[in-house]
Amino acid sequence: MWESLMSDKHIVLVPHLGDQILNTRLLVEDLKVAVEVKREENKWFSKESLSEAIKSVMDKDGKIPKLYIYRVKATAQPYSKGKNHHFQSPETEKPKKKKKKMAKLHIAMYPWYAFGHMIPYVHLANELAARGHRISIFVSKKAQSKLQSHNLHPHLITFITITIPHVDGLPEGTETAHDVPMEMNHLVSDAMLLTRQQVEEILIADKPNFVFHDFAFWIPQVTKKLGIKSVCFLVVSATSMAAGIKPSPEATDDKPLTEEQLMRPPGYPSSTVVLNLDEMMSFVAASDFTCMTKLHERLTTSMSDCDVLAIRTCTELEGKFCDYIQAHYKKPLLLTGYVLPEEAESRLEQRWADWLQRFEPGSVLYCAFGSQYVLEKDQFQELVLGFELTGLPFFIALKPPVGCANVEEALPEGFEERVKGRGVVHGGWVQQTLFLSHPSVGCFVGHCGFGSMWESLLSDKQIVLVPHLGDQILNTRLLSTDLKVAVEVKREKNRWFSKESLNEAIKSVMDKDSEVAILLKKNHLELREKLIKPGFSSGYVDRFVQSLEELAN
The missing domain is CATH 3.40.50.2000 (Glycogen Phosphorylase B;)
Structure with missing residues (x-):
């Protein structure tokens, strides 16, 4: 039949x-x-x-x-x-009715000035251009020079240079969030606000179908009067955005919110993927709290005012958090999938390939905390001492800690001699995906930034997480308590982690016979099989494009 x-x-x-x-x-x-x-x-x-x-x-x-x-x-x-x-x-x-052939779309993009945002926007642009659509990306001159190599379809993807105005308090020549310490990023956001007239003039001339944005919260105000649809495209996790939705009812002087309401607002879909009270209070006391609050408010304004929400995620990972967001904002919510480029035909830098080749398969620990976060010197030293305690070979790729010109001057006394031959601490950039695909590497110790999170899930390595910022902590709880594919390093109430707690977490996943290691490996590989299945990622993009075409007509 x-x-x-x-x-x-x-x-x-x-x-x-x-x-x-x-x-x-x-x-x-x-x-x-x-x-x-x-x-x-x-x-x-x-x-x-x-x-x-x-x-x-x-x-x-x-x-x-x-x-x-x-x-x-x-x-x-x-x-x-x-x-x-x-x-x-x-x-x-x-x-x-006979289905009309859809006209190709023209999409403008204005991502936040951090490369962790701009690069995922370019990755999505590549996917859209591969399907015949035209993309215009607003970037600074400095950012364009670094993004150009990621453009796989220069005949369809155009970088439009925006002049970044000077804002009091920022060093001359600041054009990206990476040019200044994190606590000054709200001033970079102020500079972005001052580009409104430039962007509006270009949109009037080009009249694209959609404008994708995140921290440029004023974009919906511009697009509405021009008859253009705005898409708030988030390259942070749905989990972190769901946790940031304000609880209802609001607190009052007479009736403050309870700890339970703060930790888990009504309808919030998880009891474990939350910040604890100590973590929340430590963020309030942090030097960059004002900056982070301002950025968060601008992002949530974008989400409230846009026509369409889009998130770089999939239902298999964050479905219940996406449902929660959509129920709150009551507007179309589209998912792009994880949108990572296929690994280019590149080779690991020879000196690192030779070094890794000396060790048994699955025995090396690889550690990296992203391109922006900088540890304090004492926590940096505690970290490397924790790796020394494991007795395993390790490769650490971190920025020099606060107040240090390079990583070498920050190392504990006698450390280099003690780990000679089995440990490397490198202060420069490395090819992370190639490290994670190398057979000698058995464990990835990371901070669980959203991009790094996807790279860890698509690898076949055990995952140990040392989150620093709020969204990283929530991503970590998603992987460790909800999906049960990773281990989080325990911290003290003052957010300090010890060399002993790091060693304990690593040992728990590297002991192949332990119940923890077996369970995490099983869950991780089952999830990974879904994520790497042929057609999984491209299917998400195809459905995303189809939804855009329907919204445009």
């Missing part, structure tokens, strides 16, 4: 057994996609009745061939909650 439905042929049925007769009645009387050969009372069918049935469908001018012929479509789309999947008979279905 299924094979006939999947074909494009007329169907004539001669059932014999009970289930075959019922299947036949389904196709003939209910779906009206087939003809049944008539039988006599003794169940005999004649050559004449068979001939009559066949001729009824083969006569192209007859009534029966003019009926709609339904077929079950094979599709990669997952089942969508709340959608009804059913057939209609020819009598009840309205004639479908």
Whole structure:
């Protein structure tokens, strides 16, 4: 039956057994996609009745061939909650209009001035351009020089240079968030606000279908009056944005919010993917609290005012958090999947390849905390001493700690001599994805920034997490308590982690016979199999593009 439905042929049925007769009645009387050969009372069918049935469908001018012929479509789309999947008979279905060929879209993008935001925007632009759409990306001159190599479709992706105005308090020439310490990023955001007139003039001239943005919270105000749709495209996790939704009711002087309401607002979908009170209070006391609050408010304003929300994630990882966000904002929410480029034909730097090759498969620890975060010197020293305690070979790629010109001057006394031959602490950039794909590496110790999180999940390495900022902590809780694919290093109430707690976390996943290591490995590999399945990532982008095309028309 299924094979006939999947074909494009007329169907004539001669059932014999009970289930075959019922299947036949389904196709003939209910779906009206087939003809049944008539039988006599003794169940005999004649050559004449068979001939009559066949001729009824083969006569192209007859009534029966003019009926709609339904077929079950094979599709990669997952089942969508709340959608009804059913057939209609020819009598009840309205004639479908011939589907118009969709015009190619023109999409403008204005990402936040951090490379952790700009690069994912370019990755998505590459996916959209690969499907024939035109992209214009607003960037500073300094950023463009570093992003150009990521542009895989220069005939469709154009970088439009924006002049970044000077803001009091920022060093001359500041054009990206990486040019200044993190606590000054709110001033960079102020500079972004001052580019509004430049961007508006370009949008008036180009009139794209959509403008993608995140921290440029004023974009929806501009696009609404120009008849352009705004898309707030988030390259941070749905988990961290869901946790940032303000609880209701609001606190008052007479009735402050309880700890439970602060930690887990009404309807919030997890009891474990939360910040604890000590963590929240430490962020309030931090030197960059004012900066982070201002940036968060601007991002949530973008989410509130935009026409469409989009997040770089998938339902398999953050579905319940996406549902929570959509229920709060009550607007279309589109998912792009993880949108990472295919690994280029590149080789690991020879000196590191030679070093890694000396060790047994799965024995090396690799550690990196991203391009922006800088440790205090005492915590940096505690970290490297923790790696020394493991007794395992390790490679650490970190920026020099606060107040140090390089990593070498920050190392504990005698450290280099003690770990000589099995430990490297490197202060420069390394090819992280190539480290994570090297057979000698067995464990990734990271900070769980969103991009790094995806790279760890797509690898086959054990995962140990040392988060620093709020969104990293929530990402860590997602992986460690919800998905159970990673271990979080324990911290003291003052947010300090000890060399002993780091060593303990690493040992728990590197002992191949421990229950923890076995469980995490099993869960991680099962999730990874879904994520790397052929068509998984491209399917998300295809559905994302289809939704954009529908919204544009």
